[in-house]
Amino acid sequence: MIPRELLATARMPGNTGELRCYRHDGDFAIWIGGTELMSSPVHGSEEQMAELAFERLGPRPGSQVLVGGLGMGFTLARTLALVDATAVVEVAELVPAVVEWNRELIGHCAGHPLRDERVRLFVGDVRERITGKGAYDVVLLDVDNGPEGLSRRANDAIYDDRSLVALRASLRAGGVLAVWSSADDPRFAGRLRRANFDVETHHVRARRTKGPRRTIWIAARE
Numbered sequence: 470m471i472p473r474e475l476l477a478t479a480r481m482p483g484n485t486g487e488l489r490c491y492r493h494d495g496d497f498a499i500w501i502g503g504t505e506l507m508s509s510p511v512h513g514s515e516e517q518m519a520e521l522a523f524e525r526l527g528p529r530p531g532s533q534v535l536v537g538g539l540g541m542g543f544t545l546a547r548t549l550a551l552v553d554a555t556a557v558v559e560v561a562e563l564v565p566a567v568v569e570w571n572r573e574l575i576g577h578c579a580g581h582p583l584r585d586e587r588v589r590l591f592v593g594d595v596r597e598r599i600t601g602k603g604a605y606d607v608v609l610l611d612v613d614n615g616p617e618g619l620s621r622r623a624n625d626a627i628y629d630d631r632s633l634v635a636l637r638a639s640l641r642a643g644g645v646l647a648v649w650s651s652a653d654d655p656r657f658a659g660r661l662r663r664a665n666f667d668v669e670t671h672h673v674r675a676r677r678t679k680g681p682r683r684t685i686w687i688a689a690r691e
């Protein structure tokens with residue numbers, strides 16, 4: 470049996486839990502406590518979040534995009550594949566160590582998206598980028614496990630009524646907010662509608678064709 474190798478650890482800001490990066494039989498994973506947050510073989514739903522958002526947006530050259538949560542880089546990589554050469558894709562990652570791991574340990578899994586010249590990296594809370602100034606065509610949020618935070622309770626505030634209003638104001642006309650979640654939450658869809666979004670709820674599989682069901686909300690500013 471091939472043992473699991475611990476590569477690195479890091480503390481979550483504002484949380485006593487420890488993030489751990491593992492390698493096992495050629496695959497990589499990030500855990501907190503006894504929960505696997507993400508892994509290199511399982512990223513289909515993250516890619517589908519980007520695909521659904523840009524399908525709803527339609528053609529828009531030079532798109533300005535905000536990706537909340539770098540993770541293992543799969544959402545960012547798929548976003549870069551869907552936008553044109555003049556787009557700007559900003560990615561916000563709260564944990565400095567996760568950025569370091571993408572550069573030194575796991576970046577190859579998603580094709581090293583941080584090396585793309587269209588990427589602008591912000592190390593900090595994604596809420597600091599939600600200014601309400603109509604700056605973005607697309608905002609993709611893959612922060613924690615969705616509207617109910619797992620790794621950091623402060624993450625819940627990203628999805629509250631006040632933040633959703635600010636997110637809508639941060640989109641240009643016709644812009645799209647996409648939110649990834651490990652579980653369904655009809656109450657969250659209701660909060661999106663109260664913030665005057667046109668909402669679609671999609672259920673997809675973690676590995677595209679198999680695996681646990683994930684939920685993606687596509688919320689458009691009409």
